[in-house]
Amino acid sequence: MDNSHVNEEFRTQVQPALRSKLEEFRLLGIDSVSEQGFWEFLVKKKWKKVKHEMRLHEMIQDILSVRVSDYLNYVTIESYKTSEFSIDNAEELKELLK
Incomplete structure (x- = not known):
């Protein structure tokens, strides 16, 4: 299958x-966004259900x-999906539950 x-x-x-x-x-203070990361957002979220080729103006409208x-x-959601959350230390768990 083509990815x-x-x-x-x-x-x-x-x-x-x-x-x-x-x-x-960047003007709004979000400096950590890469072009690749933003493209992945568009593909995975914005164009997730697109089955046909979009017209160029539709893609640009979506981007802007x-x-x-x-x-x-x-x-944020992607980081939750990929992070491994485990607390091995009982003291850390108690601290979190305060």
């Missing part, structure tokens, strides 16, 4: 919109309409 997204071929064409949105994030809160929510 690339149906719109992967347009990535270079939408790079100016990606960069513009990342610059907007992303709100910072949408991206931050996605990153």
